[in-house]
Each structure stands twice: as C-alpha cells, then as structure tokens.
Amino acid sequence: MENTREKYEVVIGLEVHAQMLTKTKAYSNDVNEFGAHPNTNVSVVSLGHPGTLPVMNKKTIENAIKLGLACHSNIASNQYFARKNYFYPDLPKGYQITQDKTPICTGGHLVVKDDLGNYKNVGITRIHMEEDAGKSIHDVDVYDTLVDLNRAGVPLLEIVSEPDIRSSQEAYNYVAEVRKLVRYLDICDGNMEEGSLRCDANISVRLVGTIEFGTKVEVKNMNSIRNVQRAIEFEITRQIEVVENGGEVSQETRGFDALKGITISMRSKEAANDYRYFPEPDLQPLFVDQPQIDAIKNDMPALPRELYLKYTEEFGLSEYDATNLVDNKYIALYFEDVLLHTKQIKTAANLLMGEVKSYLNQQAVEITEFPLKPNVIAELVNLIEAGKVSYSIASSKVFPALFEFTDKSVLEVATILNVIQDSDEDSIANYVKQVIESNTTEVQRYVAGEKQLVGFLMGQLMKVSQGKADPKQANPMLRKILDELS
Amino acid sequence: MHIDEKVVDHIAHLARLEFSGEGKKAIQIDMERIITFMDKLSEVDTTGVEPLIFMSDEVNVLREDIAVDSLTHEEALKNAPKRDSDYFRIPKVLSKGNF
Numbered sequence: 001m002e003n004t005r006e007k008y009e010v011v012i013g014l015e016v017h018a019q020m021l022t023k024t025k026a027y028s029n030d031v032n033e034f035g036a037h038p039n040t041n042v043s044v045v046s047l048g049h050p051g052t053l054p055v056m057n058k059k060t061i062e063n064a065i066k067l068g069l070a071c072h073s074n075i076a077s078n079q080y081f082a083r084k085n086y087f088y089p090d091l092p093k094g095y096q097i098t099q100d101k102t103p104i105c106t107g108g109h110l111v112v113k114d115d116l117g118n119y120k121n122v123g124i125t126r127i128h129m130e131e132d133a134g135k136s137i138h139d140v141d142v143y144d145t146l147v148d149l150n151r152a153g154v155p156l157l158e159i160v161s162e163p164d165i166r167s168s169q170e171a172y173n174y175v176a177e178v179r180k181l182v183r184y185l186d187i188c189d190g191n192m193e194e195g196s197l198r199c200d201a202n203i204s205v206r207l208v209g210t211i212e213f214g215t216k217v218e219v220k221n222m223n224s225i226r227n228v229q230r231a232i233e234f235e236i237t238r239q240i241e242v243v244e245n246g247g248e249v250s251q252e253t254r255g256f257d258a259l260k261g262i263t264i265s266m267r268s269k270e271a272a273n274d275y276r277y278f279p280e281p282d283l284q285p286l287f288v289d290q291p292q293i294d295a296i297k298n299d300m301p302a303l304p305r306e307l308y309l310k311y312t313e314e315f316g317l318s319e320y321d322a323t324n325l326v327d328n329k330y331i332a333l334y335f336e337d338v339l340l341h342t343k344q345i346k347t348a349a350n351l352l353m354g355e356v357k358s359y360l361n362q363q364a365v366e367i368t369e370f371p372l373k374p375n376v377i378a379e380l381v382n383l384i385e386a387g388k389v390s391y392s393i394a395s396s397k398v399f400p401a402l403f404e405f406t407d408k409s410v411l412e413v414a415t416i417l418n419v420i421q422d423s424d425e426d427s428i429a430n431y432v433k434q435v436i437e438s439n440t441t442e443v444q445r446y447v448a449g450e451k452q453l454v455g456f457l458m459g460q461l462m463k464v465s466q467g468k469a470d471p472k473q474a475n476p477m478l479r480k481i482l483d484e485l486s
Numbered sequence: 487m488h489i490d491e492k493v494v495d496h497i498a499h500l501a502r503l504e505f506s507g508e509g510k511k512a513i514q515i516d517m518e519r520i521i522t523f524m525d526k527l528s529e530v531d532t533t534g535v536e537p538l539i540f541m542s543d544e545v546n547v548l549r550e551d552i553a554v555d556s557l558t559h560e561e562a563l564k565n566a567p568k569r570d571s572d573y574f575r576i577p578k579v580l581s582k583g584n585f
Contacts, residue, residue, distance in 0.1 A: 022551050029554040038572040039563060043556035059551035080539060087502050089576045136579065146573035149562075274500055279539045284547040 012165035026155035027054030046153035048092030068105030081280035090134035098130035123162030231256035341378030
C-alpha cells in the first residue's frame with residue numbers, strides 16, 4: 001500500500017469559516033454570543049421578518065481587513081454584497097447575505113510547515129464576509145426538527161485557500177495556523193468544538209506528474225483540527241483505492257463520522273445547487289480607502305510569524321523554543337513583558353517554557369490567570385544571571401516559594417530560603433577540600449585515570465555545600481586541585 | 487426563451503413549490519409570457535453602460551458594534567405555527583445537504 005500511495009499526489013484546498021468575536025450580529029444589533037438560551041439573541045432582522053432591513057456592522061469590516069493584512073492579501077476598495085438563495089428552515093430570510101463578486105480580500109498566503117518540517121506558502125484565494133445560519137437540531141425530537149436562531153446573522157469570515165495543501169498533516173498545520181492568527185488578531189475565539197471555527201476540505205488525488213486535477217470531494221463536519229486530519233487521511237486512502245480498482249471518484253459532498261473515523265456520502269453534486277446569486281439591494285456598497293487600511297494596520301498586534309522570526313533570527317532562540325513561545329498568544333505577550341525587565345532572553349525563555357508552563361499544566365490554568373507578574377519572573381532570571389542562585393535551585397526551590405511569599409522580592413525569598421549561591425573563593429576552596437578528604441577512594445581512582453569521576457565528586461561538592469556552591473566557580477577549582485594531585 | 491417542463495420543475499423545486507397537471511401547464515405559460523416580456527429589455531443596446539446596482543450614491547452605511555435590546559424570547563416565538571417553550575418546531579428535515 002505504501003508504494004501505491006507514493007504514486008499519487010494529494011491536492012487539498014480548505015475553506016475555513018470563522019465566527020467573529022463581535023458584540024452584535026453582522027447586519028443587526030442583537031447580541032452575538034455562544035451558549036445563550038435558545039431564541040433569545042434574536043431580532044426582527046435575524047428572524048427575517050418582512051419589511052426589515054439589514055445594517056452593516058462596522059467592526060466586521062475592520063476584522064476582515066485585519067485578517068487580510070495578516071495574510072498579505074489585497075484589500076478591495078469597492079465592494080457590494082450578494083444574496084445567496086436557498087431554502088432551509090434555519091435560514092429565515094431564504095437567502096444568506098454574503099460577498100460573491102467582490103470579496104473584501106483576495107490573494108495572499110499563510111506560511112505553514114510541510115511534512116518534512118520545512119516552511120511553505122499556502123495561497124489564499126479569497127476572504128469574504130458573510131453571515132451564519134441558525135441551528136437545526138434533528139436528533140432530540142422524533143417528529144420535529146427544532147430551530148434555534150441565536151446563531152442566525154452571526155458574522156463570519158470565510159477563508160478560502162488555494163489547492164496548495166499536499167497532505168493531511170499540512171492541512172492540520174494550516175488550520176492550526178489560521179486558528180493561531182485569528183486568536184492573535186482577537187477576531188475569533190478559534191474554538192472548533194463549539195463551532196466558532198469550522199473547516200470544509202476539498203480533496204482530490206492524481207497520479208504524480210499529472211497536470212489536471214482529479215475529481216474533488218468536499219468533506220464537512222470536522223469539529224477539531226485532529227478530525228480535519230483524520231477525515232482527510234481517510235479520504236485520501238479511499239480515493240486512491242477507488243482509482244486503483246479502476247473506478248472513478250464521484251464528485252460529491254461527504255460528512256466525517258468522528259466515531260467511526262470514516263467519511264459518508266451526504267449528497268451527490270450532480271443536481272448542482274443553484275444559488276441564484278444577485279446583488280443585495282438592501283446594503284449600500286462599501287468603499288475602503290488607504291488611510292482606513294493604514295489606520296487598521298498601525299493598530300495591529302505583533303503576529304505569530306513576526307514574533308517567530310524575531311525570536312529565532314534576532315534573539316537566537318531555537319526553532320523549538322520560538323514555536324512554543326508563539327503558539328499561544330498570551331504566552332508570547334507574557335514573554336514580551338518579561339523581556340521588558342531583563343536582557344537574559346534565553347534564561348527567560350527556559351524558565352517560561354519549563355517551570356511556568358508546567359505550573360500552568362499542573363494547575364490547569366491559562367497564563368492569563370498565572371499569579372506571578374512578568375517582572376517577578378524577570379527578577380528571578382536576573383538573579384540566576386547574577387550568579388546569586390543556580391538555575392536548578394531557582395526552578396526547584398525559589399520558583400515554588402514565590403507563590404507563598406508574594407509580598408517579598410525574589411532576592412528576599414532566596415535569602416529566606418537560604419539558597420543564595422556561595423561564590424566566595426575561600427568557602428568554595430573549603431568545600432573542595434572537604435570533598436577530597438572524605439572521598440579518598442574516588443580521588444585515587446581519578447588520579448589513576450578514571451577522569452569521569454569528576455562528575456561524581458562535583459555532585460558531592462554540591463551536596464556538601466547544600467546546593468549553594470556556584471558550580472561555575474567550583475568546577476574549575478575542583479578539577480585544578482585534582483589534576484595537581486595526578 | 488422557451489420555458490419547458492424541465493425548467494418549471496427546476497424553478498418549482500428551488501422555490502419548494504409543487505405543480506401538476508393543469509396548474510403546471512398554466513404556470514409554464516405564465517413564465518414564458520413573463521420571460522418574453524422581459525426579453526424586450528435585451529433589444530436595447532447597452533454596450534459601454536455600467537450595470538446599475540444601487541439606486542442611490544450612498545456608500546458605507548454602517549453602524550457601531552453596540553447591542554440594543556431587541557425582541558424578547560416570547561415575542562420571537564409568538565408567531566410561530568409550531569413551537570415549544572424554547573424552539574421553533576418544524577417538520578423533520580433530515581439532511582442539510584450541501585450548502
């Protein structure tokens with residue numbers, strides 16, 4: 001099977017829908033909020049009552065421009081809306097207001113890791129604004145479908161990628177990148193389980209070297225990034241099998257069954273939908289000018305890709321550290337704050353990725369709820385760098401104590417704990433002397449050539465000093481004395 | 487343009503309407519008349535004329551993102567043919583199909 005698989009190239013394009021984090025809906029001023037009691041966040045507009053008119057929410061345009069700028073897209077100066085017509089009970093107006101001919105953003109790209117860990121550009125075809133439909137619940141009542149229209153009219157951004165994605169792992173990385181970006185920009189909470197970020201995948205396979213695309217299948221209902229990957233993986237195998245057995249992949253929409261890990265045909269595309277798009281006469285056109293775009297640009301936060309490049313290229317942090325730091329917006333912001341108070345970037349990164357992260361994991365809290373302020377962590381970093389405490393003492397003893405002594409400075413806490421490192425030459429010489437006197441056997445073996453025993457002796461020294469000897473001073477001194485004995 | 491039965495069926499399906507027998511024949515004739523009437527417009531030479539979409543020159547008619555108290559839950563459900571204390575109730579639809 002592996003060899004068969006290598007004969008094929010996989011072509012994937014993704015459509016991501018992001019519910020915007022606005023206070024109100026796209027075209028009406030009722031509340032946009034997840035989890036409210038059914039049919040309470042509604043208005044005559046979102047219920048589609050006759051004679052009501054939509055009015056565009058200013059914030060949605062700003063959000064779309066932010067995302068477009070972050071994706072290096074062109075922002076359209078002239079736009080108008082369109083009606084996409086179809087009948088469904090959770091769409092009370094009978095049409096969705098969307099952008100058809102004039103999407104707010106076109107072109108651009110996102111930088112995503114491929115299977116080998118190299119960065120590649122995935123092209124963005126377009127980003128446009130539209131509205132969500134309500135929610136139909138089919139599985140609660142035997143005879144009726146229940147409709148909740150709280151979601152009707154919630155503003156969405158639809159992000160359509162070029163068919164540049166070549167594997168399920170790349171698709172995973174792409175969606176993770178989109179999610180990270182919308183979270184950094186604060187335009188969507190990125191919660192796939194709650195449906196605020198949704199993904200449809202267009203998947204096809206073709207023999208390597210073929211220019212034409214294979215027949216594409218659209219897969220829906222993937223409510224986590226992991227399921228996007230699983231669904232695509234299943235679909236690739238299924239399509240290759242169909243082709244290998246001499247069949248033809250039929251163009252259709254399939255749903256992902258997360259329990260079984262398979263895709264199931266939903267409806268054939270043969271009876272193609274006829275949405276009868278036409279311009280929405282109830283919303284006046286939009287005009288976006290360069291000063292407005294510049295103002296939004298100036299107001300944008302640092303983006304994950306920019307921070308990543310700053311951390312790796314400017315700060316010299318490892319790819320691994322940089323990736324972990326920028327993965328969560330609030331961790332990155334915290335790190336940035338720590339760096340306002342210390343110049344020791346590497347130590348700060350280590351402390352943040354090590355002790356702080358494991359504290360967050362153990363307590364199951366977010367960094368935004370972390371009790372220690374960035375300047376406190378910076379103080380601890382500076383203490384390590386000044387040689388007052390070793391990194392290991394700082395992380396194992398001082399760090400945990402900071403949560404108890406909240407009214408003391410980090411130096412005071414280290415003093416109370418009696419862990420201030422001993423850098424005094426005489427006392428270190430004294431520790432060395434003690435170690436050599438009380439470990440005569442090991443010292444003789446060292447002298448006889450077992451040089452690796454220096455590690456053991458160094459351990460003994462730290463023990464004698466109760467962890468307080470500065471190893472940067474003690475180690476060379478111990479070696480020197482031992483070598484003099486040899 | 488000739489409206490045949492297939493076109494009627496298609497449009498009827500999109501509008502979730504059902505026609506049969508005499509009714510279907512009648513709507514087919516009506517639609518053909520309407521289309522023929524509208525075809526009159528294509529006799530005008532519109533070369534070089536930009537499509538007119540909006541009847542006014544206004545642009546950027548926008549509102550701030552501020553919530554306003556709107557309908558109560560009770561008001562929202564009031565006119566529903568079928569409802570319960572929380573939801574609109576409609577005849578069962580199984581698959582959303584492809585939207």
